[in-house]
Amino acid sequence: MEVFELILEAVENSVEAGASHIDVTVDSEDGRNRVSITDDGCAALPDAPFDAGCTTKGAGRGQGLSKICNESGGCCSISRLEGRTRLEFLAGEDKRVGDLSSSLLPIFLFPVDISLTINIAGKGFTLSTWQLREHDAFPDRAGAIGRFRELVQLKEGEIYG
Numbered sequence: 001m002e003v004f005e006l007i008l009e010a011v012e013n014s015v016e017a018g019a020s021h022i023d024v025t026v027d028s029e030d031g032r033n034r035v036s037i038t039d040d041g042c043a044a045l046p047d048a049p050f051d052a053g054c055t056t057k058g059a060g061r062g063q064g065l066s067k068i069c070n071e072s073g074g075c076c077s078i079s080r081l082e083g084r085t086r087l088e089f090l091a092g093e094d095k096r097v098g099d100l101s102s103s104l105l106p107i108f109l110f111p112v113d114i115s116l117t118i119n120i121a122g123k124g125f126t127l128s129t130w131q132l133r134e135h136d137a138f139p140d141r142a143g144a145i146g147r148f149r150e151l152v153q154l155k156e157g158e159i160y161g
Contacts, residue, residue, distance in 0.1 A: 003033045003091040004103035006068050010037045010087055011107055011114070013064045017041030017085065021113045028120040033091040038084055101152040105139050108132060108148070127152070 007024055014022050019039035027034045068089055069076045076089035100118075108114060108129060115128040132138040137147035 002103065003028075003035065004107065006071055006089070006091060007035060007037065008106055009064045009068055010035075010089075011110055013087075014039035014041050014085070015110050015112055017043035019085075019112055022110075022115070024107070024114065024116045026116075026118045028118070029122075034088070035091060036086060036088045038086045040083060041085055042083075043085075101149040104152055105145070105148065108139055 003026065007026070011022055011024070014037065017039065019041035022037065022039045025036045065078070065087075068087070072089040072091055076087070078085065078087045080086075104116065104127065107116065113129045115126060117126045118124055129138070132148060132151070135147060135151055137144055137151045139145045139148040
């Protein structure tokens with residue numbers, strides 16, 4: 001799985017836990033991606049959150065964190081402190097960042113405030129729901145999706161150019 005597919009899985013978990021604000025940070029260096037996702041959701045943490053089928057959301061659920069744990073080779077942790085939940089995981093060398101605009105688009109479609117910080121080889125940028133709305137680039141309709149892609153390409157160019 002690509003690193004942003006794992007992030008998408010984690011963001012979906014946060015939304016289902018009642019989060020209204022999610023902070024995502026990706027630090028990429030030498031092909032390794034360290035990901036941190038912090039949210040204000042109110043769901044309790046189960047005793048073994050990375051075990052398949054372990055859930056607080058009902059029968060037939062509980063695969064998301066297990067999938068992230070497996071894909072990260074077990075290099076993951078989750079904690080809850082002062083009303084915030086933090087999930088951290090390491091995505092290995094085969095978990096490339098990929099095309100940013102295509103990868104980021106589904107993350108910003110969730111109905112919550114998201115702030116995403118990406119640092120690649122010491123250079124980085126932050127993209128937020130608020131910033132997308134300010135530039136009329138929130139990806140919820142055709143014209144705005146085009147502006148979203150342009151904004152992300154601009155940001156991507158600042159990183160790689």
